[in-house]
Amino acid sequence: MDDTLAGWLQVIALVVALALSFRPLGDYMARALTGERHWRAERLIYRAGGVNGDVDQRWSVYLRSALAFAAVSVLFLYGFLRLQSHFPLSLGMKPVSADLSFNTAASFVTNTNWQAYSGESAMGYLVQMAGLAVQNFVSAAVGIAVVAALIRGFTRKQTDRVGNFWVDVTRIVLRVLLPMSVVFAIVLVAAGVMQNFHGAYDIATIAGGHQTLTGGPVASQEAIKELGTNGGGFYNANSAHPFENPSALTNLIEIYLLLVISFSLPRTFGAMVGDHRQGYAIVAVMAVIWTASVAIVTANELHSVSSTVGHTAGAMAEGKETRFGIWASALFAVSTTLTSCGAVNSAHDSYTPGGGGMTIFDMMLGEIAPGGTGSGLYGILILAVVAVFVAGLMVGRTPEYLGKKLRGREMKFASLYILTTPALVLVGAGLAMAFPGERAAMLNSGAHGFSEVLYALTSVANNNGSAFAGLSANTVWYNTVLGVIMILGRFLPMVFVLALAGSLAGQRPVPVTAGTLPTHRPQFVGLLTGVILIVVGLTYFPALALGPLAEGLH
Amino acid sequence: MAPPVLPAVLRHHLAALRMLLVFTVVTGVAYPLLVTAIAQTGFSHQANGSxxxxxxxxxxxxxxxxxxxxxxxxxxDPNEVPRxxxxxxxxxxxxxxxxxxxxxxxxxxxxxxxxxxxxxxxxxxxxxxxxxxxxxxxxxxxxxxxxxxxxxxxxxxxxxxxxxxxxxxxxxxxxxxxxxxxxxxxxxxxxxxxxxxxxxxxxxxxxxxxxxxxxxxxx
Structure with missing residues (x-):
């Protein structure tokens, strides 16, 4: 079998697996988010946590709960990292410095998982499991909770209640993330991923030298790292590391895991609004963008377009693992940058300007195809609101989406959402380039060096977490600034989403008339795709022109 | 004597902290230990790093x-390049x-x-x-x-x-x-x-x- 056929089969196998999961997982999540009954274990958790699971919250209270949970989580994780040497299973790792602890705490709480440290030389097992991985679960659940509140804004009538934050988070963790993580962690172990508490140990090698092998509870971290679109690797090399991702089979499983929840959530959306066609339209937009992106990155890497290194070496093999090859590396790279995952199985810094530039553009789209767990769906729903508004302007009617009017108030929240991330990326990248010390953190020079900085800011503002890892980002300036941007990039949009949810929930639904724009037809899929590309493309074009485009034309 | 009533802000954060601790026990301790137990029992070669x-x-x-x-x-000599x-x-x-x-x-x-x-x-x-x-x-x-x-x-x-x-x-x-x-x-x-x-x-x-x-x- 040749490379091309094998590559295509691999993409098809992934698409089939995702398609088969779409209905059952999407419907299951909808039931978890709308069911009346609490599980006994959930009641125990509410009692232990001292929260009331039986009342719905106003949007402002829902938001306050989410922000309080995040604030407490950042402080807890910060303290944990600063004091890790005092805990068991610390493997003798030193306390993490103040700026790096802040950066890492912000990173994991915001579902970013930007890592300015190497796992194998900085983090003990307890902080990895009971600190970082806990946020992998709950930050993913918070994203899904917030999109559930937004969907309730569309479905509920004349109420100020959008759901209960604690119930949503607890149910997503207990009913979705935890059981799936247990199953897939075991699947990964069976396929070769390690799971032990051996620490680092020396061996005498085959050729008579010495090597220090690193043990660890890797599989349990790996499963939720992908499933929750977190992406924080147990080791520095992340999913390129053979202990995290030992084979092309585990590689495909990991890509599936990082996509499956976000690609199934449109089904949850369709089920909750009582019209599956609405969900199909959204997932179609996601699929179009994902497919085009896979094609562009794979073609660039295969044909080594615009790269001297590719011509010199004979193939774009730098930074890629032999067991994966170009197809499996490109597939992972696209999937991880279009979700907010940010795990990597190859070095994006060494991709062609076209391939690497596309991974930056994928993140700039705002992580919506399919995006992070929950955050991807609320991101694309905001863009759907904008698309409906644009269409309304064209025909001169008050726009409405899913029976709710989009008035000035709703459009202000949607616009603020859309402006937040680009402002953070562009101002942040501008600041970094303005200071000589921060410019010096670039490993590569010229346009590619700027791409490293642009990638970093795009990655943190969109809560992705992957990197053009050449940038030396473990400095006080980068740790602090990137940490602040991660927090703003996560929670400011969340404020606008929940405000929009509250505003929509308070409305009386308007009846569908002959003049209502249908939002389930191919026409709307095309309109939404166009709005996404134009809004994002025009915003970021100048920055892209200075980085990857300049490099590609070089 | 009635228990002192905490300000609402503090009450919110206290509840958040308690929920975080509960999740830490469930997903941060019980989950990895369960996976380790199953992995070491069923797949000890892979679980121990092949x-x-x-x-x-x-x-x-x-x-x-x-x-x-x-x-x-x-x-x-740390600078000697191994052949x-x-x-x-x-x-x-x-x-x-x-x-x-x-x-x-x-x-x-x-x-x-x-x-x-x-x-x-x-x-x-x-x-x-x-x-x-x-x-x-x-x-x-x-x-x-x-x-x-x-x-x-x-x-x-x-x-x-x-x-x-x-x-x-x-x-x-x-x-x-x-x-x-x-x-x-x-x-x-x-x-x-x-x-x-x-x-x-x-x-x-x-x-x-x-x-x-x-x-x-x-x-």
């Missing part, structure tokens, strides 16, 4: 690449020197002059070492992997090294070639990933044909 043993002593993980270099002339040992199949270049406590890639860009110079130098060195023309050296022999721990090379690079390894070990090239052929792994499930040769397992198999240090000592 070790490869000689005479009962672990000498490698078959997932993690190793250096196959000659002993340093001066073991105390590849002709008696072993050589792995890909590594950004971290096959040190699992320092995993990672070179991160050099697609038009990096340093990387281009490195690739040219590696191509010349590998061609001279294996006695082949520079144009025939495959891409994986001149590029570093993403992890710096890649245990695998392309079948083309493995076959290229057969004559050199056979000569160093005083073996017939056909005998060494047949060991390589036994170690060529196809795509997983027939279509996933790339065909490859695991250098660590291949070299481990070579030890059964006689250890090179013994050969050198007997010369």
């Amino acid at each position: 070790p490869l043993a000689t005479n009962g002593e672990a000498v490698a993980s078959s997932l993690i690449g190793q250096n196959f270099t000659l002993p340093k002339k001066n073991p105390d 590849p040992d002709p008696a072993w199949f050589q792995p890909r270049p590594s950004a971290g020197g096959y040190d699992p406590t320092n995993s990672g890639a070179s991160n050099l860009g697609p038009n990096s002059t340093k990387l281009i110079a490195d690739i040219r130098a590696r191509r010349a060195a590998v061609a001279a070492f294996d006695g082949v023309s520079p144009a025939s050296v495959p891409a994986d022999a001149v590029t570093a992997s993403g992890s710096g721990l890649d245990p695998a090379i392309s079948p083309a690079y493995a076959y290229e090294q057969v004559d050199r390894v056979a000569k160093a070990r005083h073996l017939a090239p056909a005998q060494v070639r047949s060991v390589v052929t036994q170690h060529v792994q196809g795509r997983e499930l027939g279509f996933l990933g790339q065909p490859r040769v695991n250098v660590v397992e291949l070299n481990h198999a070579l030890t059964r044909l006689g250890h090179p240090s013994a050969l050198r000592a007997g010369r």
Whole structure:
């Protein structure tokens, strides 16, 4: 079998697996988010946590709960990292410095998982499991909770209640993330991923030298790292590391895991609004963008377009693992940058300007195809609101989406959402380039060096977490600034989403008339795709022109 | 006496903290321990890092690449560049020197002059070492992997090294070639990933044909 056929089969196998999961997982999540009954274990958790699971919250209270949970989580994780040497299973790792602890705490709480440290030389097992991985679960659940509140804004009538934050988070963790993580962690172990508490140990090698092998509870971290679109690797090399991702089979499983929840959530959306066609339209937009992106990155890497290194070496093999090859590396790279995952199985810094530039553009789209767990769906729903508004302007009617009017108030929240991330990326990248010390953190020079900085800011503002890892980002300036941007990039949009949810929930639904724009037809899929590309493309074009485009034309 | 009533802000954060602690116990302690228990019971070989043993002593993980270099002339000189040992199949270049406590890639860009110079130098060195023309050296022999721990090379690079390894070990090239052929792994499930040769397992198999240090000592 040749490379091309094998590559295509691999993409098809992934698409089939995702398609088969779409209905059952999407419907299951909808039931978890709308069911009346609490599980006994959930009641125990509410009692232990001292929260009331039986009342719905106003949007402002829902938001306050989410922000309080995040604030407490950042402080807890910060303290944990600063004091890790005092805990068991610390493997003798030193306390993490103040700026790096802040950066890492912000990173994991915001579902970013930007890592300015190497796992194998900085983090003990307890902080990895009971600190970082806990946020992998709950930050993913918070994203899904917030999109559930937004969907309730569309479905509920004349109420100020959008759901209960604690119930949503607890149910997503207990009913979705935890059981799936247990199953897939075991699947990964069976396929070769390690799971032990051996620490680092020396061996005498085959050729008579010495090597220090690193043990660890890797599989349990790996499963939720992908499933929750977190992406924080147990080791520095992340999913390129053979202990995290030992084979092309585990590689495909990991890509599936990082996509499956976000690609199934449109089904949850369709089920909750009582019209599956609405969900199909959204997932179609996601699929179009994902497919085009896979094609562009794979073609660039295969044909080594615009790269001297590719011509010199004979193939774009730098930074890629032999067991994966170009197809499996490109597939992972696209999937991880279009979700907010940010795990990597190859070095994006060494991709062609076209391939690497596309991974930056994928993140700039705002992580919506399919995006992070929950955050991807609320991101694309905001863009759907904008698309409906644009269409309304064209025909001169008050726009409405899913029976709710989009008035000035709703459009202000949607616009603020859309402006937040680009402002953070562009101002942040501008600041970094303005200071000589921060410019010096670039490993590569010229346009590619700027791409490293642009990638970093795009990655943190969109809560992705992957990197053009050449940038030396473990400095006080980068740790602090990137940490602040991660927090703003996560929670400011969340404020606008929940405000929009509250505003929509308070409305009386308007009846569908002959003049209502249908939002389930191919026409709307095309309109939404166009709005996404134009809004994002025009915003970021100048920055892209200075980085990857300049490099590609070089 | 009624219990003191906390301000609403504090009450919110206290509830948040209690919920975080509950989730820490469930997802941060119980979950990894459960997975470890199942993994160690059902799949102990994989769970313990897929070790490869000689005479009962672990000498490698078959997932993690190793250096196959000659002993340093001066073991105390940190600047001495280790030379590849002709008696072993050589792995890909590594950004971290096959040190699992320092995993990672070179991160050099697609038009990096340093990387281009490195690739040219590696191509010349590998061609001279294996006695082949520079144009025939495959891409994986001149590029570093993403992890710096890649245990695998392309079948083309493995076959290229057969004559050199056979000569160093005083073996017939056909005998060494047949060991390589036994170690060529196809795509997983027939279509996933790339065909490859695991250098660590291949070299481990070579030890059964006689250890090179013994050969050198007997010369």
